[in-house]
Amino acid sequence: MTDIWIAGLGLQTVTQVTREVELVIRSSREVLYLDTGVGTGSFLEPLCPRVTSLYEQSYSNQRPRVNAYEHMAARVVDAALDHPPVTFAIHGHPLVAAHPPFLVLELANALDLQVMVLPGISAFDAILADLRLDPVVHGLQMYEATDLLLRRRPLDPEVPALIWQIGPLETCLHSLAVSRPERFSRLISHLRQYYPPRHEVVAIYCSPHPILPPAIFRFALEDMGGYAHRIHAGFTLYVPPAASRPIQDYQVLANLSSVEHLRSITRS
Numbered sequence: 001m002t003d004i005w006i007a008g009l010g011l012q013t014v015t016q017v018t019r020e021v022e023l024v025i026r027s028s029r030e031v032l033y034l035d036t037g038v039g040t041g042s043f044l045e046p047l048c049p050r051v052t053s054l055y056e057q058s059y060s061n062q063r064p065r066v067n068a069y070e071h072m073a074a075r076v077v078d079a080a081l082d083h084p085p086v087t088f089a090i091h092g093h094p095l096v097a098a099h100p101p102f103l104v105l106e107l108a109n110a111l112d113l114q115v116m117v118l119p120g121i122s123a124f125d126a127i128l129a130d131l132r133l134d135p136v137v138h139g140l141q142m143y144e145a146t147d148l149l150l151r152r153r154p155l156d157p158e159v160p161a162l163i164w165q166i167g168p169l170e171t172c173l174h175s176l177a178v179s180r181p182e183r184f185s186r187l188i189s190h191l192r193q194y195y196p197p198r199h200e201v202v203a204i205y206c207s208p209h210p211i212l213p214p215a216i217f218r219f220a221l222e223d224m225g226g227y228a229h230r231i232h233a234g235f236t237l238y239v240p241p242a243a244s245r246p247i248q249d250y251q252v253l254a255n256l257s258s259v260e261h262l263r264s265i266t267r268s
C-alpha cells in the first residue's frame with residue numbers, strides 16, 4: 001500500500017499532467033502541491049477532497065530555501081502519517097532539480113512509509129522540444145549554475161551544455177528580486193575558460209501556459225549581463241558546442257558496415 005505518491009505535474013499548467021498522476025491524485029486523501037502555475041489549484045480541487053498549496057506557507061523572502069524544503073517535506077510526511085495516502089505534486093519532473101522529494105524519501109524511509117515516484121514532463125523535455133535538440137547525438141553535460149562555480153567544474157566545449165538555475169545564481173536564499181548584470185560576471189568568466197567571448201548561448205524559459213510562447217534570448221556569452229533583468233528564476237542556459245569532436249577510432253568506424261563484424265558480435 002502506497003502512503004505517499006511523489007508526482008510530477010509537468011511543466012505547462014495542467015495540460016501536461018499525465019493520466020497516471022491524475023489517477024493517484026484522485027485516489028489520495030490530500031494533495032499537497034508545489035506549483036505556482038495559474039489554474040493548478042482550480043484543476044486539483046475537484047480531484048481530491050483536500051488540496052494544499054505549499055508555496056506560500058514555505059518560502060520567506062531572503063531566508064534559506066532549504067528551510068522551505070524542510071517545511072514542505074515535514075508537511076507531506078505529517079499528512080501521510082495522519083491520513084494516507086497523500087500525493088506530493090511538484091512542477092515538472094519531481095526529481096529534476098528538486099530537493100524536497102529527496103527529503104520526503106529520507107523521512108519516509110526512517111518512518112517505514114511506502115513511497116512511489118511518478119515522473120512528469122520536465123523543463124528538460126520542453127527545452128529539447130523548443131530548441132530542437134537530440135541529447136544523444138553529441139551527448140549532453142548538465143550542471144546547476146551555482147554548483148558549477150562552487151566546484152569549478154570543468155566543461156567540455158565539444159559537448160552541448162545545459163546550465164540550470166541561472167536565475168538564482170550565487171545564493172541559497174529565497175528572493176524574487178531582479179538581477180543586476182554583475183550577478184553573471186563569475187559565471188561568464190568561468191565559461192570563458194572553455195568558450196570564446198562571442199560564442200552564442202541561449203537563455204530559455206519554456207512556455208508555462210498553452211497560450212504563451214517560450215521566452216528565448218540568444219546572445220554572445222560576454223553579453224549575458226545585459227540580459228540580467230530578463231533572466232528570472234525559471235530560466236536555463238543552453239551552451240552549444242564550440243567545436244565538433246573528430247572520429248578517433250577508425251577500426252570501430254570500419255566495423256560499422258561490416259557483415260563479418262556483425263556476425264562476430266551476435267549469435268546466429
Ligand SMILES: C[S@@+](CC[C@H](N)C(=O)[O-])C[C@H]1O[C@@H](n2cnc3c(N)ncnc32)[C@H](O)[C@@H]1O
Nearest residue numbers: 092093096097122123164165205206234235236
Ligand atoms: C527548482 S528547478 C525545478 C525543475 C523542475 N522540477 C523540472 O522538472 O523542470 C527550477 C529550474 O528548472 C529550470 N526550469 C524550470 N522551469 C523552466 C522553464 N519553463 N523553462 C526552462 N527552464 C525551466 C530552470 O533552470 C529553473 O531554474
